[in-house]
Amino acid sequence: MTRPGPFRGVFTQQEPIPDAAIAAAVAVLRSGRLHRYNVVPGEVAQAALLERDYAAWQGSRYCLACGSGGQAMQIALRAFGVRPGEPVLTNAFTLAPVPGAIAGVGGRPVFVETTEDLVIDLDDLARKARDSGARLLLLSHMRGHLVDMDALAAVLARCGLTLIEDCAHTMGARWNGRKSGSFGFAACFSTQTYKHMNTGEGGLLTSDDAGFMARAIILSGSYMLYERHGAAPDASAFADARLDSPNLSARMDNLRAAILRPQLATLDENIDRWNERYEAVAAELRGVPTIRLPDRPAAERFVGSSIQFLMPGIDEEGARRFLAAAADLGVELKWFGDREPRGFTSTHRSWRYADPQVLPKSDRVLAVLFDMRIPLTFSVEDCAHIGRIIAHCAGYTGGAARVVHVGVAQMAHTGGE
Ligand SMILES: *Cc1c(COP(=O)(O)O)cnc(C)c1O
Numbered sequence: 001m002t003r004p005g006p007f008r009g010v011f012t013q014q015e016p017i018p019d020a021a022i023a024a025a026v027a028v029l030r031s032g033r034l035h036r037y038n039v040v041p042g043e044v045a046q047a048a049l050l051e052r053d054y055a056a057w058q059g060s061r062y063c064l065a066c067g068s069g070g071q072a073m074q075i076a077l078r079a080f081g082v083r084p085g086e087p088v089l090t091n092a093f094t095l096a097p098v099p100g101a102i103a104g105v106g107g108r109p110v111f112v113e114t115t116e117d118l119v120i121d122l123d124d125l126a127r128k129a130r131d132s133g134a135r136l137l138l139l140s141h142m143r144g145h146l147v148d149m150d151a152l153a154a155v156l157a158r159c160g161l162t163l164i165e166d167c168a169h170t171m172g173a174r175w176n177g178r179k180s181g182s183f184g185f186a187a188c189f190s191t192q193t194y195k196h197m198n199t200g201e202g203g204l205l206t207s208d209d210a211g212f213m214a215r216a217i218i219l220s221g222s223y224m225l226y227e228r229h230g231a232a233p234d235a236s237a238f239a240d241a242r243l244d245s246p247n248l249s250a251r252m253d254n255l256r257a258a259i260l261r262p263q264l265a266t267l268d269e270n271i272d273r274w275n276e277r278y279e280a281v282a283a284e285l286r287g288v289p290t291i292r293l294p295d296r297p298a299a300e301r302f303v304g305s306s307i308q309f310l311m312p313g314i315d316e317e318g319a320r321r322f323l324a325a326a327a328d329l330g331v332e333l334k335w336f337g338d339r340e341p342r343g344f345t346s347t348h349r350s351w352r353y354a355d356p357q358v359l360p361k362s363d364r365v366l367a368v369l370f371d372m373r374i375p376l377t378f379s380v381e382d383c384a385h386i387g388r389i390i391a392h393c394a395g396y397t398g399g400a401a402r403v404v405h406v407g408v409a410q411m412a413h414t415g416g417e
Pocket residue numbers: 068069070071094095097098140141142143166168169189190191192201202203
């Protein structure tokens with residue numbers, strides 16, 4: 001294989017907001033009624049309409065629109081009743097706002113190991129549930145990888161754990177045909193720019209539990225206007241919540257809701273587009289002996305908005321050379337093995353507000369784990385090109401597997417798996 005030419009695309013460039021969403025946003029701006037409770041008689045606010053639409057799309061009874069995915073998680077934990085100092089289980093491979101949400105409500109993050117398929121280790125979950133006495137698992141389907149949800153359900157039942165799902169990367173994903181976010185007591189979604197719908201910042205919380213959702217709505221800052229919500233329980237569910245729950249002012253406004261509603265209509269189509277692009281990258285990586293792609297079971301219908309791969313045996317210096325070689329050819333990869341947190345990428349070692357924890361299995365995985373965004377502004381051909389660059393930088397010469405590139409010289413000796 002000859003050295004691929006450089007790639008010139010921009011990894012942080014999203015698609016423009018669709019015209020229908022721009023028109024809806026302009027209508028809200030013209031009305032001046034941006035606050036979700038600012039309506040004229042007979043009007044249903046965009047935020048309430050979004051809650052109705054999203055609940056229907058997700059198949060949940062209730063939905064709350066809020067300011068960010070992180071706020072959705074904090075509200076969920078608080079509405080569930082996490083007490084100060086209470087242990088809350090979560091997976092070690094996740095994004096900073098997840099342990100941040102646990103700490104934010106005064107909880108204590110307890111990290112569960114991650115497997116080399118990038119899902120929660122169910123044996124470690126059972127062990128830590130028992131040892132910590134935790135009531136709750138805040139499971140982050142990190143980078144869209146779904147654990148065997150049936151096996152998880154069995155562990156949850158056995159350990160008496162309640163599940164709250166963080167679906168920031170699994171909006172629209174399914175396990176055996178069932179939507180991610182419908183397996184737990186509640187689910188949190190993000191509409192931040194790099195997720196599956198884009199309002200800059202934004203979050204959605206879903207659940208079928210009336211008491212929980214009433215507390216969540218009051219927590220989000222509904223004052224006594226909770227009847228202006230689009231997918232809320234009856235007023236009777238608020239009898240205590242309206243007086244017992246503090247107002248944390250974490251609402252979504254009508255402008256962002258208006259931008260989201262038209263995007264919901266094209267989400268399924270975009271999922272297919274993401275998956276085509278994911279497959280174009282993955283196809284180039286599959287034959288590369290130094291690279292291991294996580295297993296993706298047939299039951300999992302994922303959303304390929306990003307791709308992850310392991311390079312078993314690569315050492316720190318090799319990883320840096322590999323990253324530099326890819327960057328040289330225009331491919332921006334993230335590496336979870338870095339000692340220093342960079343950009344959006346950090347690990348449990350840099351979350352010092354949590355108790356220090358020993359996670360040898362996750363550390364081994366993270367040390368050799370690379371990650372890349374797949375924006376929809378890239379064509380399928382762009383993605384194949386990117387895949388060829390990664391394969392090249394990983395030492396792939398095509399045909400018989402021989403490792404020659406300096407970036408992974410070390411791996412030739414330690415041997416990939
Ligand atoms: C982005 C993200 C969040 C939080 O989303 P924000 O809307 O940015 O607060 C939560 N979990 C994961 C895994 C994420 O990637």
